[in-house]
Amino acid sequence: MGLLEGKVGVVTGGAQGIGLEIARAFVADGARVVLADINAEAGARAVEELGGQDVARFVGCDVRDLGQVEAMLDAAEEAFGPVDVMVNNAGMTRDSTMRKMSEQDFDDVIAVHLRGAWNGTRAAADRMRDREMGSIINISSISGKVGMLGQTNYSAAKAGIVGLTKAACKELGFKNVRVNAVQPGYIRTAMTEAMPEHVKEQKRSEIPMGRPGEASEVASVVVFLASDMASYMSGTVLEVAGGRHI
Structure with missing residues (x-):
């Protein structure tokens, strides 16, 4: 039996990238999974895959819309039953120096990452409380720990997710x-692979293990x-x- 045998998981931003890899791992370990995303074409391909x-x-x-998150969880329950695991992974980037960043670029990134994680945590928690069981996993970033040049919006959102996680745990x-x-x-994805080689080399030089990570x-x-192997872990940030950046 897999670690998630019989469980139902939801992954936001699950149609591609790290989200899809999380969904793939869930299925491999016995779960059924709902991919919540705005990209219907990628979502359909992912389901078949x-x-x-x-x-x-x-x-x-x-x-960003709590009503849509609630409706998505209703659909998940209708398809597979009560949700055991909620992964708040949906994200986007609008990188720019603070001097050049527009207010809209700041607001959009905060809304998708931080408000999106809050919406998902709140909606899933309301259902999990009634069953007195469940695991919510919020995807932050090392950028939320150290801050990255050109990412005042992204770094702030990812740091906020850590605070949200700890408060919700309590x-x-x-x-x-x-x-x-x-x-x-630094994870190898289509986005990071497209970076100039000198940028990738600089990032690798900061990593004691000397390589990017894989989405898997x-x-x-x-x-x-x-x-259940993490049954006594809550409020942690792994x-x-x-x-890198220890």
């Missing part, structure tokens, strides 16, 4: 609902936090960064 409607469903959802622990965060570092290595940590 994961094994079809028996194990995965796509639900269109803009995480509110929900008595109902046996766990809330944890993961902070990926982030996903395995999320599986652990979702599983870095998946190869020792």
Whole structure:
């Protein structure tokens, strides 16, 4: 049996990238999973890639809208039953120096990452409290720990997710609902692979392990936090960064 055998998981931003890799790991460990995303085309492809409607469903959802998040969770429950694991992963970037960053670029990134994680945590927690069980995992970033040049919006949002996680842990622990965060570092994705080689080399030089991480290595940590192996872990922030920025 897999670590998540019989469980139902939701992954926001699950149609591609790290979110899809998390969903893939969930299915491999026995869960059924709902991919919540705004990209319907990518979502449909992801469902087929994961094994079809028996194990995965796509639900269109803009995480900035609490009503849409609630409706998505209703759809997840209708498809597979009560949600055991909520992964708030949806994100975007609008990188620019603070001097050049528009207010809209700041607001959009904060809304998707921080408000989106709050919406997902709040909506999932309301249902998990009633069952007195559940695991919520918020995807932060090493940028939220150290701050990155050109990312005042992203770094602020990712740091905020850490505060949200710790506060929610204190509110929900008595109902046996766990809330944890993961902070990926430099992970090999389509976006990072497109960076100039000198930028990638500079990032690698900061990592004691000397290489970027793989999306699957982030996903395995999320599986652990979702599983009963982490049954006494809540309010933690796990870095998946190869020792970078310790």
